[in-house]
Amino acid sequence: MLILGAEDVRQALAGAEHEIIEAVRRAYLLHAQGRTAVPHSVFLRFPDDQRNRIIALPAYLGDDTPVAGVKWIASFPGNVTEGLERASAALILNSMATGRPQALLESSTISARRTAASAALAATTLVSETSETGASLIGCGVINFEVLRFLRAALPELGTVTLFDLDRARAASFTERCAELWPELKLLVADTVEDALAAHRLVCLATTAAVPHLTTSACRPGTLLLHLSLRDLTPRTVLAGVNVVDDADHVCREATSLHLAEQLRCNRDFISAEIGDLLLGDHPRKRDEERVTIYSPFGLGILDLAVAALACRRADTLALGTRLADFL
Known part of the structure; x- marks a missing residue:
């Protein structure tokens, strides 16, 4: 067995x-083609703890070299105040020839980067008539840092980023971390979440919100809202938007904003498309220039x-x- 730690x-x-x-793009295509298996997480x-959770995501990806596995990811938001990351994860890959586990990986980096890659893929698939040169990131944690990394790779014209977090520190x-890594970026910190929502037509929500609390009334017409945290938007806000998801059956569970909608x-019927079906098309999909398009990916285990x-x-x-020869 191959063991890969965090570093x-x-x-x-x-x-x-x-x-x-x-x-990530290929995984979505395979899913749209029926070449995956993704049981419900x-x-x-x-008991008496509605904030913390651990989630198991089993999956099968029927690529040219098929693989099965499971991610076991814990979300303990209180870690942040203790100087620890909110999420931690481990992932096991199994051989489809023997069923035996063949790799064990620390998976918080994998989880964050596949989420960010999904967001960047949506930004280049659900395109506007005008190119995006700025983005707003709401929630200044690991996920949005990775989102910025991947948006810069997918949208090289991105030059301005507006940030908002309830915790100003x-x-x-x-901001300091981003400025050190990407000194050419113009970085702004918004005073309110509404200011951040209005600053650009590309917005990413990656917060630890447990219940819906936001509307898109401050957003510009034609905004693409990457709703990664899944529980920020009120149900009526979801119903008013153009909704794209990764898998409707998965995302409409566990009291997400879409489940409540x-x-x-x-x-x-308020869900207009799944991203895998859009990727099967020959061209990016032009988004509605008058309404807000909301991309809500559950985060499938195949990613x-x-x-x-x-x-x-x-x-x-x-x-x-590290290779462990006598694991079994």
Whole structure:
């Protein structure tokens, strides 16, 4: 078995943004073609604790070299105040020849980067008549930092970023980190979430919100809202937008904003498309220039498999990780 720790994974995926986006794109295409298996995620919650959870995401990806596996990811938002990352994860890849586990990877980096790659892919698939030169990031944590990394790879014309976080110190720290890594970027910190929503027509929500609290009334017409945290927008706001998801059955669960919208509407007719179906087309989809387009990806386990498999291939080339010959 190949074991890749956190630093091994980071080294294996360093500078691989375009390869990761392509791996995510191919996973969505395979899903649209019926060449995947994605059982519903299992949410482990705890008595008298509605904030913390651990989720199991089993999946099968029927690519040219098929693979199965499971990600076990914990979300403990209180970690942030203790100086720890909110999420931690481990991922097991199984051989489809023998069923035996063949790799164990630290997976918080994989989880963050596949989420960011999905956001960047949506930004280049749901295009506007005018190119996006600015973006607003709401929530100054790991996910939006990776989103910025991947948006810069996918949209090289991106030059201005407006940030907002309820914690001003986190926003300041985020700004400093971005300025150090990308000194050419113009970085602004908004005073209110409404100011951030209005600043650009490309907006990413990556917060720890547990219940809906936002509308898109401050957004410009034609905005693309990357709703990664899934629980920020009120149900009526969702119903008013043009909704694109990765998988309707998965995203309409566990009290997400779309799940609540489904309960309000009593159907899923408000979802206009799944991204895999759009990718099967020959051209990017022009988004509505008058309404807000909302992209809400659940984060399918096949994306984790695709990026983990890529990390293993690159780790093998770089001689990274530890091989355990007698695991079984």
